[in-house]
Amino acid sequence: MSCSPDNAPMLAIDYLLQGPISDTLIIFAHGAGANMHHEYMVSMTDKLVAQGYQVYRFNFLYMQANMQDGKRRPPDRAPKLLVHYEQVLMDVQQKMALGLINCQRIILMGKSMGGRMSAILTSSDHQLQQPLIASVIDKIAAVVCLGYPFIPLKGGEPRLAPIQHNAHPMLIVQGERDKFGNLQQVPTWDLGEHAEVCWIGDGDHSLQPRKSSGYTLDGNLNIAIDHISQFIARVD
Secondary structure, eight states, X not given: OOBOOTTSOGGGOSEEEESXXXXXXXXXXXXXXXXXXXXXXXXXXXXHHHTTOEEXXXXXXXXXXXXXXXXXXXXXXXXXXXXXXXXXXXXXXXXHHTTSOOOSEEEEEEETHHHHHHHHHTSTTOOOSOGGGHHHHTTEEEEEEESOOOSOTTOOSOOOHHHHTOOSOEEEEEETTOTXXXXXXXXXXXXXXXXXEEEXXXXXXXXXXOGGGSOOHHHHHHHHXXXXXXXXXXXX
């Protein structure tokens, strides 16, 4: 059930905070086509909570509108998504003041588009619109991208700037068959020493393997969680 306390920022009204208070908070952003209630998002969140992390999920504005009237809208453009993301961080800051969150570090994590927005938000190319969240920004220790959308659907050059222009440690969990950047393509690109790629066996953009591969989706998600936990443990 989504929460909307009276003191929440207007743009951060649709969120879920799961798990007991932890020294690590994971802020989990959804992809372009499925909201935070999608089984992928729910399954990954449950697995992260089982590892001891507190997880904050949220819906971007266009997805909130989709859920309200049942219409399917395309994602907002990046500047509007980033404004909303900053409002989410402001909401996190308020929850810290209320004692609902007491973390030493924050990990930004996103599925596809959500991962790209997380990378842009923490890159040197992004200028904060909400300077009051500087204390929250300072707690961001790393970025995790689940199926990074390197290549736009219409084709073109890979979207490397959010990764290359980012000083945060970054883990990219990528399916070997991901149509937005696969095992043959990604290793040919310079991502920088701070970024590492974890390849998921026969996975597509959602880490789903083919039945004939011998892999399973749940098994692939568990492998992803193991890599994420090991990555977070190495982050200062």
